[in-house]
Amino acid sequence: MPGSDYIAHVDVNSFYASAERAFNPSLEGVPVVVLSNNDGCVVTRTAEAKALGISMGEPWFKLAPRAKAWGLVALSSNYELYGDISARVMELLGRYSAWVEVYSIDEAFLGVNGTPERMRQLGRTIKDAVRRHVGVPVCVGIARTKGLVKLANKLAKHNPDFAGVCHWESIPEDARDGLMSRLSVVELWGVATRLTNRLNAMGIRTILDLKNANPVMIRDRFSVVLMRTVMEVQGTPCIPMEEERVGRDQLIFSRSFSTPVTTAAAMGQVMSVYAQQPSARLAKHGLQAKVLTAFAGTSHYNQDNISYPSVCVPLPMPTADPVLLHKAANSLCERIYEGVKYVRAGIMVTDLRPTGNQSPLELFENPHEERGIGTLLESVSKKYGRGSIGLGSAGVRGGPDWSMKRDMLSPRYTTHWDELLLVKAS
DNA sequence: TCGGACTAG
């Protein structure tokens, strides 16, 4: 990160809910939650929803009876909208630093420098620009290490004194220690419940306790990952800024069902629909897979008839071909017990490599790809909608009854002409 | 090299 001694971390507040609010002002000031796939559990809460005591991961069916009394609005995940809003935020951030690492759908690290005053001003500029041009609220943390910058962002979010921008070194040193002595180690990046329990057992409870721990002892008793965390809160950078990752090591498509699947025949239907997703995603990234793993599972909450069948199939050649993937995934059916209630299934492709440099022999052995079936499937479903065409039993009419539930879906405001927001002037 | 443990978002 040449020329940048500092890192700014920009993070959208309650991202999914804020993206919804950008197009639906009636959600402003109201408690809003966004639900996971299948409307299963809460994945995003606004400050108002948090204030009601709603926790992350809380199942919607437990919340639903109280929603009306609370004035709580629940929405299904609208990933198409969030993806587009995310792209707009990231594009905008690119104007403020030559070094942007997009870390997740709603977060980025930016290489920055300057005097404390100038960096605080830059933070405010970014915050205002994202709000004004994209319509979502962000907070900004600025420090020398990724560990501290994530902490600074958290302070900016929860402490109104910072007004959304926290430059760590602008805080006097004794006040920084005071803040760290009041925060549990769970608040740190990379520390969750398991590590917190183990650290607490050793008497390390606060971030300040951990900062004062010996990194070598931490490495020996825990791992190099936690040692790096300790050094980062001490102010020594250990986690470098990353280049954009070009390829993936693996690609997973997995979903829970709205209704359990109980027969091998139905699972075959699931596999034929599911296989088309990794196929399309591989093609999109110009990748081919050598190995496919198909899996299914019963509910974690149902203790009888537990079953987690899986098959790992070496593919005859590196491929993204839906026909070959479907055929491989279908072998999962042999592991399905009739009558057992499977609630989820998925397909994982691994050993990925870029398309091309195939030997002529492989091309000869791979007739489907040559005929462009994947591309054909994709263009037809693009034109006539998902489910309009499919391979094998995915092509059956009537529609499967196990597909995903999304009862509270908002429009795809920014990516589909027919779902554009209508504004009336009077 | 593989699978399990743990984590993030």
Added chain:
DNA sequence: AGTTCTAGTCCGA
């Protein structure tokens, strides 16, 4: 009745 999904790193077998 019902409790997400994707992807990474590290570590021990």
